[in-house]
Amino acid sequence: MYHDLFERVIGDAPPSTVDIEVLVCGQRRAARRRIAGTVAAVVATTGLLTAGALTVGRPAPGGHTPLFGVPVASATAPGVSVTPPPTPGQTTYPPFVGPPVTEPSPAARQRLEAAMRHAVLAVAPAAAFRTGNGASGFDMRHVDQPIAGTPPGNIPSFTYSGTTVVRVGIRQGDLSILVARAGPFREGCGGVPGVATCEPVTGPRGETGFLLSQVLASDHREAQYHLWLDRAGVDAGTITVDLMVDAPAGGQPDPPLTADQLVHIAEDPALTLYP
Amino acid sequence: MLRADEDEYRQFVVARLEPLRRMAFLLCRNWHTADDLVSITFGKLYRRWGRARDMENLDAYVRAILTHAWLDERRRPWRREDATDPVPESVAPGGEPPDVAMLRRLLAAVPPRQRAVIVLRFYCDLSVAQTADILGISEGAVKSQAARGLEALRQATAQPVEE
Numbered sequence: 001m002y003h004d005l006f007e008r009v010i011g012d013a014p015p016s017t018v019d020i021e022v023l024v025c026g027q028r029r030a031a032r033r034r035i036a037g038t039v040a041a042v043v044a045t046t047g048l049l050t051a052g053a054l055t056v057g058r059p060a061p062g063g064h065t066p067l068f069g070v071p072v073a074s075a076t077a078p079g080v081s082v083t084p085p086p087t088p089g090q091t092t093y094p095p096f097v098g099p100p101v102t103e104p105s106p107a108a109r110q111r112l113e114a115a116m117r118h119a120v121l122a123v124a125p126a127a128a129f130r131t132g133n134g135a136s137g138f139d140m141r142h143v144d145q146p147i148a149g150t151p152p153g154n155i156p157s158f159t160y161s162g163t164t165v166v167r168v169g170i171r172q173g174d175l176s177i178l179v180a181r182a183g184p185f186r187e188g189c190g191g192v193p194g195v196a197t198c199e200p201v202t203g204p205r206g207e208t209g210f211l212l213s214q215v216l217a218s219d220h221r222e223a224q225y226h227l228w229l230d231r232a233g234v235d236a237g238t239i240t241v242d243l244m245v246d247a248p249a250g251g252q253p254d255p256p257l258t259a260d261q262l263v264h265i266a267e268d269p270a271l272t273l274y275p
Numbered sequence: 276m277l278r279a280d281e282d283e284y285r286q287f288v289v290a291r292l293e294p295l296r297r298m299a300f301l302l303c304r305n306w307h308t309a310d311d312l313v314s315i316t317f318g319k320l321y322r323r324w325g326r327a328r329d330m331e332n333l334d335a336y337v338r339a340i341l342t343h344a345w346l347d348e349r350r351r352p353w354r355r356e357d358a359t360d361p362v363p364e365s366v367a368p369g370g371e372p373p374d375v376a377m378l379r380r381l382l383a384a385v386p387p388r389q390r391a392v393i394v395l396r397f398y399c400d401l402s403v404a405q406t407a408d409i410l411g412i413s414e415g416a417v418k419s420q421a422a423r424g425l426e427a428l429r430q431a432t433a434q435p436v437e438e
Contacts, residue, residue: 002428006398008375009382010297017310018296018317020288024281027321 025246029165029174030132096181098236101158101273108160109140111275116162116177119268123261129164138162138177160273166243171256178240179271182230196223203267207231209239211259223253229266237273239266284324288317291334295341301382301394302345312348316341338399339409342391349387381424392417393424 101108116138120127131139143159159180166175198212209229227241241262245253257265265271295316299309319340320327330336371379382390388410395406396417403421407414 002397003400005374005378005428006301006394007297008372009378010300013293013296013300014306016292016296016313017307018292018313020285020292020317023288023314023317024285024321027318031322 029244029246096158096236098181098274101181103273103275105142105144108273109142112160112179112271113138113140113162115268115270119177119265119271120166120175120257122268123264124166124168124257126168127256128167130167131164138164158273166256168256171245171254173243173245173256175257176240176242177265177271178238178242179273180238180240181273182236182238201227201229201263203229203231203263205231205234205267207234207267209266211263223255225255225259225262227259227262227266229263231272235269235272235274237271239271241266280324280328283328284321287328287333288320291337295337298338298394298399299341299345301398302342302387302390303348304382308348312341312344315344315348319344335401335405335409338395338401342395342409346387346391377430378428381428385423388412389420389423392420396421397424397428 103111117129120129129136129138131137133139139162141161141163143161159178161176161178163174163176165172196213198210201207201209201211203209207229209227211225211227214224214226223245225243225245227239229239229241231237231239243255243257243262245255292313295313296306296309299312299316300306303309303312316337320337327333327336382393385393391410392406395401395409396403401409403414403417406421407417410417
């Protein structure tokens with residue numbers, strides 16, 4: 001009955017600033033960040049996704065392969081030995097290879113956030129960061145709690161993770177860096193759906209790991225690059241670097257960081273739980 | 276979300292964009308904030324689309340999200356506005372019709388929850404029960420909070436009204 005009166009109070013509406021496509025893309029990214037953050041934290045600390053427990057020993061041949069460079073013929077990377085996955089409930093513990101982390105959490109968050117920015121800027125000086133709250137930097141989280149389903153002995157998950165939207169020029173992607181305590185587990189490419197490439201990686205200090213690229217959508221418009229680096233022999237930690245990229249309309253994913261840059265970020269000695 | 280679901284979601288929000296902006300404007304009286312509220316509403320709807328899409332009255336659900344988004348925003352310290360602020364006068368040449376001015380003054384003068392009641396009841400044409408359900412208050416509270424708005428609207432339109 002009063003609708004017309006209300007409409008006259010509203011008057012002529014200015015053009016909307018709500019962009020549905022931007023909103024949908026933002027929600028997609030947020031959903032992926034939530035999923036990737038949760039999965040990566042669990043993977044990095046418990047090895048639950050070691051469908052094919054992987055031992056990486058082969059040095060990377062002459063630098064690193066471009067992202068999406070080498071298709072994998074099977075779910076297992078070449079040049080690796082595969083051992084059966086541990087029987088559930090019979091995994092050998094203690095879970096961590098290093099001493100307990102004594103640095104207070106607030107100090108560690110601050111230090112690692114600065115280290116993450118520094119590590120990225122060292123390989124991409126023009127990089128800009130934006131968190132979900134609009135801040136310039138990384139959104140830091142800390143997980144330090146027992147994982148349900150693990151044997152008695154208080155097997156904790158211990159990870160610091162930083163997430164941000166990184167932009168280099170016109171390219172941008174969702175970047176997550178996880179710094180976790182190293183355990184007896186190994187990640188692998190086996191069992192991971194949508195893997196396009198999987199390459200072993202060896203760092204200058206003996207770090208070992210792998211770099212995989214993954215297509216997340218059937219139309220190839222979303223891609224994820226996942227680098228896992230075991231630094232157990234260096235500083236009792238593991239580093240995981242995830243980069244998720246949306247393709248522009250009619251294009252293919254164009255990541256803001258190269259594979260080499262992701263590896264250099266993971267090798268940054270400042271990304272450690274033992275400063 | 277699957278592509279098909281996302282397309283369905285996109286169709287829904289595109290169709291509801293303008294009506295929700297106008298409702299949001301009545302609540303907050305600011306087009307920038309109205310757009311922010313609609314964005315928040317659509318974001319929440321995206322995350323809940325799997326369950327929401329099959330709701331019997333999806334429009335009421337979306338209005339509820341929008342209303343609560345606004346009430347939540349109003350609780351933030353930097354968003355608080357004093358409900359007793361003087362009402363800005365119209366600067367339109369020749370002024371605006373008395374009924375429009377009266378409703379504008381009413382919306383500016385009442386506190387947020389009462390404003391929500393007025394908008395839901397008399398702009399969205401929801402029933403007392405539906406309004407109470409969205410705001411999580413009793414039907415009696417809706418009636419009492421709508422009373423002042425109802426009286427103002429009666430005066431503005433000079434028409435008899437059935438509650």
